[in-house]
Amino acid sequence: MSESASVPPLLAARGLCFLRDARPVFGPLDFDVAAGEALLVQGGNGAGKTTLLRVLAGLLEPDGGTVEVDGAPVARAMRAGTMAYLGHLPGLKADLDAIENLEFLARLQGCRASQTAERALALVGLASHAHLLVRQMSAGQKKRLSLARLWMSPAPLWLLDEPYANLDLQGIELVNRMVRAQLEDGGAALVTTHGAYAAPPVRTRELVLDAVA
Numbered sequence: 001m002s003e004s005a006s007v008p009p010l011l012a013a014r015g016l017c018f019l020r021d022a023r024p025v026f027g028p029l030d031f032d033v034a035a036g037e038a039l040l041v042q043g044g045n046g047a048g049k050t051t052l053l054r055v056l057a058g059l060l061e062p063d064g065g066t067v068e069v070d071g072a073p074v075a076r077a078m079r080a081g082t083m084a085y086l087g088h089l090p091g092l093k094a095d096l097d098a099i100e101n102l103e104f105l106a107r108l109q110g111c112r113a114s115q116t117a118e119r120a121l122a123l124v125g126l127a128s129h130a131h132l133l134v135r136q137m138s139a140g141q142k143k144r145l146s147l148a149r150l151w152m153s154p155a156p157l158w159l160l161d162e163p164y165a166n167l168d169l170q171g172i173e174l175v176n177r178m179v180r181a182q183l184e185d186g187g188a189a190l191v192t193t194h195g196a197y198a199a200p201p202v203r204t205r206e207l208v209l210d211a212v213a
């Protein structure tokens with residue numbers, strides 16, 4: 001057996017399913033994502049993309065199946081150390097400024113080695129807004145601050161729910177650069193999209209969710 005064949009995937013879903021009112025939202029799903037890969041999760045409105053990412057992140061309990069990281073099942077409560085979730089809501093504190101938010105979250109969630117809030121803000125183009133309160137930010141600025149938080153996270157696996165929403169062209173390129181760097185660093189990313197997608201030039205698999213009638 002070759003060495004690569006013996007390395008378990010960074011993330012694997014086995015028989016993963018989720019029901020609402022006894023009706024399936026998705027699943028059962030089986031898929032793998034290896035280190036260095038992106039998984040593009042596609043599907044129309046209501047197909048279950050956000051629900052799947054929330055289940056993987058441990059924010060929702062699945063109705064069946066397991067989530068494995070590096071070949072071993074990982075309980076919901078333990079996923080935060082491995083997975084960083086970028087959702088529709090920015091999850092930022094409105095009355096703190098940009099730098100205070102990043103420092104608060106770094107204390108809470110840990111921080112990538114040798115990363116600082118200042119450097120992450122510069123990466124996302126917010127260096128001159130370090131002391132702007134979140135409640136005074138535009139939707140795109142909040143998204144960029146969420147991306148800075150993602151960049152600081154030590155988690156190898158990124159769960160990105162519509163990461164391009166509210167971003168201008170430069171912001172879209174920024175997301176793609178970040179995803180590429182994360183994959184080159186041995187991480188992986190799941191990215192949801194409705195279809196239109198400025199694919200970053202990375203090794204990408206696809207998972208298509210069909211809306212349940």
Ligand SMILES: Nc1ncnc2c1ncn2[C@@H]1O[C@H](COP(=O)(O)OP(=O)(O)OP(=O)(O)O)[C@@H](O)[C@H]1O
Nearest residue numbers: 020025043044045046047048049050051052192194
């Ligand atoms: N909190 C909730 N309570 C009840 N039903 C919900 C809830 N959140 C989502 N749903 C339902 O679950 C299904 C999947 O929703 P989900 O948000 O995962 O879809 P999606 O693929 O991310 O959609 P979109 O592309 O519109 O963001 C939908 O039918 C939706 O109405």
